Amino acid sequence: MARVPQSGKKIFRISEVITDHGSSLGILLQRANLLMQVERLLAGALEADLASHFQVAAIRENRLILISPSASWATRLKMQAPQMIGTLHRAGHSEIEHIDIRVAPLTEQRPAARKKRELSPAARQALDIIAEIEADNEDSKRSDTPSDSTDGG
DSSP states (O other): OOOOOTTOOOOOOHHHHHHOTTSHHHHHHHHHHHHHHHHHHHHHHSOHHHHTTOEEEEEETTEEEEEESSHHHHHHHHHHHHHHHHHHHHTTOTTOOEEEEEEOOOSSOOOOOOOOOOOOHHHHHHHHHHHHHHHHHHHHHHHHSOOOOOOOO
């Protein structure tokens, strides 16, 4: 049996409120989604270490506001601002013309992506030799173990 509100107010399902972009919650969720998309876009376009040291705070008028945890990271971001604006324009965010960077603690610390380094030829050769030695040791251990077969006579 469905309940009928006594006050005469209309009852909404949560899914309706979330997807209704006219409601205040729907507008807030739509805005948060836009900020997350812009952050992912910029993080993908920047070097891995720099990408983990900023967050998108807001988009106001034609300005994107980023926060960074220290002045040194903020300076590096400022140097990348023209490239970031180009990335945003190519992705369809042509309304953003300026990037402001402010120093403040990040709300969520992201782990810095580790760079994979190539082994030097000498290191690769040393590892190959060690693998050969281990394989030879395993082969010699197998040939030294007595066989479990018994003679019938």
